Amino acid sequence: xxxxxxxxxxxxxxxxxxxxxxVPKSDAAANQRASQATSDTLxxxxxxxxxxxxxVHAGDVxxxxxxxFGNLYILNSGFFKIVTVSPDGREQVVGLKFRxxxxxFDGIANNEYACDAVAMDIGEVWIVRYDTLLAACAxxxxxxxxxxxxxxxxxxxxxxxxxxxxxxxxxxxxxxxxRYWAESLAKRGMRTDQIxxxxxxAEIGNYLGMTLETVSRALSKLARDNLIRFxxxxxxxxxIPEVNALSEFIQGCLAPAASPVLQ
Amino acid sequence: xxxxxxxxxxxxxxxxxxxxxxVPKSDAAANQRASQATSDTLxxxxxxxxxxxxxVHAGDVxxxxxxxFGNLYILNSGFFKIVTVSPDGREQVVGLKFRxxxxxFDGIANNEYACDAVAMDIGEVWIVRYDTLLAACAxxxxxxxxxxxxxxxxxxxxxxxxxxxxxxxxxxxxxxxxRYWAESLAKRGMRTDQIxxxxxxAEIGNYLGMTLETVSRALSKLARDNLIRFxxxxxxxxxIPEVNALSEFIQGCLAPAASPVLQ
DNA sequence: CGCCACTTTGAATTAGCTCAAATTCCGTGG
DNA sequence: CCACGGAATTTGAGCTAATTCAAAGTGGCG
Numbered sequence: 001x002x003x004x005x006x007x008x009x010x011x012x013x014x015x016x017x018x019x020x021x022x023v024p025k026s027d028a029a030a031n032q033r034a035s036q037a038t039s040d041t042l043x044x045x046x047x048x049x050x051x052x053x054x055x056v057h058a059g060d061v062x063x064x065x066x067x068x069f070g071n072l073y074i075l076n077s078g079f080f081k082i083v084t085v086s087p088d089g090r091e092q093v094v095g096l097k098f099r100x101x102x103x104x105f106d107g108i109a110n111n112e113y114a115c116d117a118v119a120m121d122i123g124e125v126w127i128v129r130y131d132t133l134l135a136a137c138a139x140x141x142x143x144x145x146x147x148x149x150x151x152x153x154x155x156x157x158x159x160x161x162x163x164x165x166x167x168x169x170x171x172x173x174x175x176x177x178x179r180y181w182a183e184s185l186a187k188r189g190m191r192t193d194q195i196x197x198x199x200x201x202a203e204i205g206n207y208l209g210m211t212l213e214t215v216s217r218a219l220s221k222l223a224r225d226n227l228i229r230f231x232x233x234x235x236x237x238x239x240i241p242e243v244n245a246l247s248e249f250i251q252g253c254l255a256p257a258a259s260p261v262l263q
Numbered sequence: 264x265x266x267x268x269x270x271x272x273x274x275x276x277x278x279x280x281x282x283x284x285x286v287p288k289s290d291a292a293a294n295q296r297a298s299q300a301t302s303d304t305l306x307x308x309x310x311x312x313x314x315x316x317x318x319v320h321a322g323d324v325x326x327x328x329x330x331x332f333g334n335l336y337i338l339n340s341g342f343f344k345i346v347t348v349s350p351d352g353r354e355q356v357v358g359l360k361f362r363x364x365x366x367x368f369d370g371i372a373n374n375e376y377a378c379d380a381v382a383m384d385i386g387e388v389w390i391v392r393y394d395t396l397l398a399a400c401a402x403x404x405x406x407x408x409x410x411x412x413x414x415x416x417x418x419x420x421x422x423x424x425x426x427x428x429x430x431x432x433x434x435x436x437x438x439x440x441x442r443y444w445a446e447s448l449a450k451r452g453m454r455t456d457q458i459x460x461x462x463x464x465a466e467i468g469n470y471l472g473m474t475l476e477t478v479s480r481a482l483s484k485l486a487r488d489n490l491i492r493f494x495x496x497x498x499x500x501x502x503i504p505e506v507n508a509l510s511e512f513i514q515g516c517l518a519p520a521a522s523p524v525l526q
Numbered sequence: 527c528g529c530c531a532c533t534t535t536g537a538a539t540t541a542g543c544t545c546a547a548a549t550t551c552c553g554t555g556g
Numbered sequence: 557c558c559a560c561g562g563a564a565t566t567t568g569a570g571c572t573a574a575t576t577c578a579a580a581g582t583g584g585c586g
Contacts, residue, residue: 084422088514090430094422106422108415115422138401151414152371158421159347159357159369159378165428166472167353170542200564209429211543216566234551235565251351433574463532474575479534497583498533 026183026243035189038100041146045074048140049133051126056119058198062103064116069107071127075099078123079198081207084115093199093207095158098184102150120198165209172253173208174218178228178238179246186243194231194239225249289446289506298452301363304409308337311403312396314389319382321461325366327379332370334390338362341386342461344470347378356462356470358421361447365413383461428472435516436471437481441491441501442509449506457494457502488512 045051051074056062062073065085075097082095082103094115097103107113108130137144164176182192197204201212201219208215219235222228227245231237240246308314314337319325325336328348338360345358345366357378360366370376371393400407427439445455460467464475464482471478482498485491490508494500503509 082422084426086426086430088517090426090517092422092426092429094425105415106419109412109419114419134404134407137407138404141397141401144397148414149372151411151418152368154418155414155421156369156372156377158418158425159345159355162357162421162425162428163347163349163353163355165425166355166469167349201566202564206429212565213544213567214542216564217542220566254351254353464534465532475533476535476576477574480574483534 025247026186028186031183031186032189034187038188042074042076042100044142044146045126045128048143049126049128049136051128054125054127056123056125058119058121060119062117062119062125063107063113065113067107067113069104069111069113070130071104072130072133073103073117074126074128075101075103076124076126078125079120080123081118081120081199081203082115083118091206093203095154095161096181096184096207099188099190102147102154105151105154168250169253170208170210170214171218171221172250173210174204174215175222175227175246175249175253177204177208178222178240179243179250182240182243182246192240192243194237197236197238222246222249288510289449291449294446294449295452297450301451305337305339305363307405307409308389308391311406312389312391312399314391317388317390319386319388321382321384323382325380325382325388326370326376328376330370330376332367332374332376333393334367335393335396336366336380337389337391338364338366339387339389341388342383343386344381344383344462344466345378346381354469356466358417358424359444359447359470362451362453365410365417368414368417431513432516433471433473433477434481434484435513436473437467437478438485438490438509438512438516440467440471441485441503442506442513445503445506445509455503455506457500460499460501485509485512 053076056078062080063071077099080097080101080103081093082097083091084094085091097117103117103125104113106115133143133147137147160180164173168176178195181195181197185195186192199207201215205212205215219228219238223230226241227249229239229241231239316339319341325343326334340362343360343364343366344356345360346354347357348354360380366380366388367376369378396406396410400410423443427436427443431439441458444458444460448458449455462470464478468475468478482491482501486493489504490512492502492504494502
């Protein structure tokens, strides 16, 4: 029971083997609770901060790396990608943002934003001056709680991202990406059976650490296996009959030789 | 000047080509400022919170995934790794912590920790009850500033991690890992010419998304190129004559065919 | 001193990348 | 309304970086 090497990366610890073939199931009740929580939080923020609102269109840049920090942004609707550029010019999509997510936390530490926030669709962001927010938090502890929870969620999510990139083979990474997107929608009360990817294959590949061709091949494979279906013309709309099936597919990628019956 | 494909992953954007061969240099003055800032912050926290202190030894677990959240921890000395386990048993080192870093932010959102914090050496952590901290922050805005800066830094750092894994080939990833470690020490006023890795090759590989053999080969190559030197017996102590040379090496991995003179 | 975990190195294999070409989609202008 | 052109996507074929498997070497610690 020593480190059973995973397909993609070594597993240097001994605990991995424990949770054999348990597959996490999407929990409809939990999603509904989360959806309510998102709405409640947005209502709280809207009421207490009465923030400035801004309608954005695909491609709009809310803030850019290097720009002086001052505002945090709350995404009321639409989809954003977060992009960083290394000093030597490498670009990387490092995060995706959905309704209820905050943008701009990265700017607090050095008083300037560390990345770009780019809208991927029509949407609305709420603009909150950071110092105004802090003042409001002093009077309303509930606001501070909400703020910290948002930062905490972002930290936890970033780690999941790293885990996916480090431990999953390409096909599974794409499946996990779709699962994540669908779950994100489900947690916000949006329909999850049919999703519209607002990213090109190249962007998805960049986010997942693979080439656009590999993304395309992975999607084709998922379609062949009936885990997804391309809707109509255009390959941006994807029908996912059963989100849980994606999780099982990921499992299958990890333990290709394990027979579930024997042993 | 359209997307010049990077060796490891596609570059889906056009901005990448701009910053040609600019290599970020380690800035001694900035490091000294950062070191002072870390000390100042720790002093502030120590004075205002007079936190409970705990000495830890290598292998000690400060908190575990699933455990009820209640405390944040401030690392006064020593080194920690942050490990997450997916539901299906994949383990992943998702972060490294140094003096002045906080641990436990991931627990705020769901009121339970999402990962394990494991000491890699002897050290001391300061224990702060989260609600106590919030109360103190209400009276001392400086504390809140410090808290948010720490969370912000963690978010930014996690993104750098993802960028490294997604855009760099294996050798460069290892070089970047060493550079990151050395820089982290430098920013805290510790000597950086000779560092002691507290991780096995397997752990480093896990953190960087590659196998232990690949880590070993990459380190051997770096030693062959005189970018690092193994100190004495034992391959955990590494001498880095010139941290900036590591950055240049990373550059070289990215643009193997680019001649710096021509064009 | 000897065991055991860690590391190194080699050889063969393969997942994913690069390069290339064909196809589809969508916006634009005739 | 339809033709056209550029961008995105798909798919194939070969190649390469990194993995897997294997074996030998090394060091720390009881």
